[in-house]
Structures are given as structure tokens and as C-alpha cells.
Amino acid sequence: MHIWKFGNDIDTDAIIPGRYLTIYDPKELAAHAFEGTNDAFAREAKEGDMIVAGRNFGCGSSREHAPIAIRGAGVQVVVAVSFARIFYRNCISTGVLPIICPEAETITENEEITLNLDEGYLTAGKRNLAVEPVPAFMRKIIDAGGLVEYAKTITELELCTK
């Protein structure tokens, strides 16, 4: 497993540039992921790798191409100090697990990460770092296998029920 580290305010144009938005295939998108920002990612990212980033990861455009490109490269977990709102929702929709970890920036590229989400922490190297719980409603979608699968389980939609 390799950790791909990024800084603060990584926008969705950096994750997948606008000129590739006519593409929808995960593997084809992955070939251009982080192009011009970190070209090694598209060449070397493998299944099981993780992204660790600073604040406001995924800000900018609503393009779902961004988490699709990340997933297409084999990355299923993004750990960040914080996420931009639309990107966070899009991760859950597309099967990428967004984990909010206030101390994410202390994680180094060579550390092994194991997730203990139910217990509220992740382990990086030998350190346990607190992670924020995933909201209950989002958890239902994740557990269903994404929003498409969740939608298939709905028999009657309950509107405005808190």
C-alpha cells in the first residue's frame, strides 16, 4: 500500500482537468488523474493505495469524474483534515470512503494505515488518530454499496421525516 499525500485546497480541476470531462470510464479517467499536479499518481497508483490530504480536499466543481478517477486508479479511501461538501457527497455516491481526520497531515507516505472506523480512529504507523464519525444517513448509503444500490432498496420514499 502506498500513501499519496496532498496539501490543502486540492480542487477538482487538479484531480481531473476540465478537458477530460467527456470521459466517464473510470480507467480512462484514472489515466489523467492529478495530471499536471502529481503525474506519478496516474502511472503508479495501485489498488489499495490511499490518499491523505489537508483541508478542503475536492473543492470546486461538482464533477463526479473526480472521485470516479480516484476510484479508477485503485484508491478507495481518502483521509483528509476536511472535505469540500459536494466532493464528500460524490465520494459516498461512487464508492470512495471519505474519512475526516483532523491530524491527517501528520501521516507520512511510508506509514501503514489501518481503519478502525467503528471505534472512531485510524492507526497510522504506531499512532491512533481520531476520525469523525460518518453521519448515520450517509452510513446507510455506504453500507448499501453506494447511492445506486441504496436507491434500489427504497420501496416508499418518506419525505421530510427527520
Added chain:
Amino acid sequence: MAATITEKIFSRRCGQEISAGDVMMAPIDAAMIHDITGPLAITKFREMDGTTVFDPAKIIMLFDHQVPADSIPAAENHKFMRAFAAEQGILNYDVHEGVCHQVAVEKGRVRPGDIVVGGDSHTCTYGAIGAFATGIGSTDMGFAMKYGALHFRVPESLNLITNGKFQNRVGPKDLILSMIGDLTVDGATYKAVEFTGDTITEMSVPGRMTCCNMAIEMGGKAGIVAPDNVTRAYCNGRTDGGWLDLAPDEDATYVLEREYDAGDLVPQIAAPHNVDNVGDVTKYEGTPIDQVFIGSCTNGRFEDLLEAADVLGERKFSPDVRVIVVPASKTEYMKALRSGLISLFVEAGAMVMSPCCGPCMGGAFGILAPGEVSLSTSNRNFRGRQGSTEAEVYLCSPATAAASAVKGAITDPREVA
């Protein structure tokens, strides 16, 4: 309980008291899709076993990012969406009408008090007429098109209060850039941004659209202005009313209140590569530029073109600058055409393109080479946004764009008499 605009909209739409922090499935009054995020939304709708959309009259569809089709894949996307519109009975504005956010508002497809989702992050623009409008991804959109509903966490609100009168050549774009500089690119993440104060009540709907449009650039879920007489006058004849009685209660709860003085404000610039990298134009004066873009959902309306034309006057644009003017919609284009602005721009050396997103997102035309510098009235200056990751994008108002295009370098529009 005292409520913000957002809480009032969700409460009235749900018929019960809803407060910030509540999570629920809320009904949708309109859903907007365009040529970039629409094809995937349709695919997801089908993967969810969708057969007919919840209400074809509530789907707003058009193409604006890559129009007329600039590549075979873009043409295929358009063709795919046209077939879906025909199958579902959705009115498709196709490639003719302009930028999605301008079209949705000017055609009366969204109303004050509506809950609106759009497959584009700048959907928050519709808050200018008092709608709660937010950008979503394509899978969420597939869900919204099938069920006419979507899961929401009702956001807390910020109250940004602006009073005073703008100086000459200073306007809504300078105000919103200064607010983003102040609050930073994630200062409003997951929050609704309410714009209040006498500067806002005296501001036109186009100016309010400029402000609400960029709420997302501070991370906001929505930007919103309480409907008033300005809203009423604008919506009259466009929509069948909507809810106009949405002013926030005096003791509504805000997570942050901030006051701004419009009279103190000078023209603002957002320098590369973040929208909160904002400073007075004087700090950047003299920076040479290769391209100027006047247009976009932020600043492509007639009012913006008039502001640029007013600065331009009888001058010519610098021969060293490529000036690209793109009206935000056919309606705005025709207003500019009839008032003589189009010929003014063309004779001054600009290229005036048909309504679309233009160079804003670096997908269609006006793409930058490494080392080039663009000055743009659009909303994002991210690295690589308009082409090469080694290019630079500065953001500004239409007045600053026009003054700078004349001089060939970033220029304070107040110095161009």
C-alpha cells in the same frame, strides 16, 4: 422558533418546523442538468431502474460547456441527452440559450422559495431570487430525477451584512471577492450564505447573482438573498410567483455574522491559484496579461457587458491581448446587440462568441499555454483551470477586465476616466 431564510424554505416546503442540522429527504422543485454532468446523471438514473423522471416540467436541460460540440465525444454527449429529453418529454434548450444558471433564472424555471438542485457547483446562483439552490453530483442527480427528492442536511447560515454605496467602478464582483478573501475558500463549508444589508437590497438581481454564484468559492452550500421588491419586479412575468415572504427573523441563529462597508471597497483581484488570494487591484497593477475573458455565469449579463463597455468607451483593446467576450445567454446577447455593445467590442478588437461557458473551465476554447496569464470575470482561478497548469488566472470585475484589456496589463478601472 426564529428562522433563517434556509430554515424557512425547508419548513414551508415540508409543512413542519425544520432547523439547521436536521437530516431528511426533502422534495425538489427543479433539477438542472447540462452537457458535462448530465450524461452520467442519466446513466445513474437508469442504473437506479429509473424509467420516467418524477416530473419532466421540473427538469431544466441545456448544453453550455462544450457548445457547439467541440469534439466527437462532446457531440455524442449532446446526442445522448437529446434522445433522453425526447423520450421523457423534457424541454431541452439545447445549445442555443446560454449558460445554465442564467437561463434557469431568466426563463423563470426557478422561483423564490424553491428547493433546487443542479449538476453544477454554481447552482447556488439561484439564491439571487430567494431559492435554496445547491450543486450536486451526477449520482445524486440521478436519484433526484427519479424521486423528485434528495437527502439533505439543512445547513447553518452565515449572515454577511453589507451597507453603503459602491464607489464608481466598484461593484458586486469586488464585494464577493473581498468576502471570499476575508472568509477563505472553506470559510462557509456546508453553510448557507445569506447576503443582507442596504447594499444588497439596492442591488439588482444580476448583481445578486454575481454574489450568490460565488458562495461556493468559500465552500457554501447555498448563497441566498431574501426576496423583496427587486425580486418581485424581476420575477413578474417570468414565474408564477413562488414564496416571497422569506425574510429571516430578526433573532435567527447564525454561526457567523460579518459586516462589510461597500463605500470603503476598491476594485479587487483574486490572484493565482486560489479564489481567496484576494487583494486590491493596486497591488497587481502592471501585471502583463495575454488574454481577457469577459463572460460566465458570474459576470456575463448585459449589466456586466455595459460596465465593461462604459470603461472601454471609444478606445481599442491592446493588440497584445486576446479579448474574448461571451454573453451569458441569448437574451443577454440580444440586449447587447441591440444596444450596440457587440459592435463596440468587436471594433475594439474583441472576439464575441455565442452564449456558453467559454474559457472559464478550459474545456472548449480560449485555452492557455504554459506561462500565459489570463484575466477573467469568471469564478475560478485554480491551477490549470483555463488550460496549462503552468498558466495563471486572475479574477476581477468586468470594469477591471475592460480597463486592463485596453492597457495590456492589470489596471485600476478608476484610473480610466
